[in-house]
Amino acid sequence: MPKLACDITTPQAQFFSEEVYSVVVPGTEGEMGFLYGHVPLVSALTNGVVRVKKDEGGPDTEFAIEGGYVQVTGTKVIILADKAEAK
Template sequence: MADLHFELVTPEKQVLSEDVYMVVVPGSEGEMGIMAGHAPVMTTIKDNAELAVYRSAGATPEKIRVSGGFAEVGDNGLTVLAESAGE
């Protein structure tokens, strides 16, 4: 399966922009696993939650703490616009 293009952006900077296997997004309605080919969707992000970024299948996820904002899956992949982000 093709990789998912993932971007994590805060008002201050672009935190991450790369191709990954999967990202688990802590949406306000629950967690969503996003992979390449996912249907278009938009959700708000829970405050003080963690994104889980899987760089390859079966890999240990990199956890990135985010607060507020939203996530959008579209033709260009997954974009997370967060109020703040840090490991």
Template sequence: MPDLRFTLVTPERQLMSEDVYMVVVPGSEGEFGVLAGHAPFMTTLRDGNLSVIRKEGAAPETIRVSGGFAEVGDNGLTILAESAEA
């Protein structure tokens, strides 16, 4: 399966922009996982943890996010967070 382009941006800077296997996002309506080829949509985020899985079968890396938006589109997943910390 092709990789998912994942970009994480805060008002201060771009924290990440790379190809990963999967990201689990704390959406305002509940957590959701995104793999390459996911259907396009946009949602708000709740405060919580992003789980970034770089390679299939790898342990997830956790990034704490507060507020913002998630957009899944043809170019991958973009998170625009109010704040984020590893």
């Protein structure tokens, strides 16, 4: 399956930028997951954990974020977070 471009950006700098298999974010109404080809979406995020899977069946890489927004196209996920750190 094709991969998504995934960027996590804070006001200070670009925190993460890689091609990934899937992304799960903490939405204000619950977790949301994205794969390649997802319909376009913009949504608010809450404090929580972003889980990124670099390869199908591989381990998750986790990042703690504080607030922000996610924008999704069929080929890219952009997370604009107030703060982010590796877990």
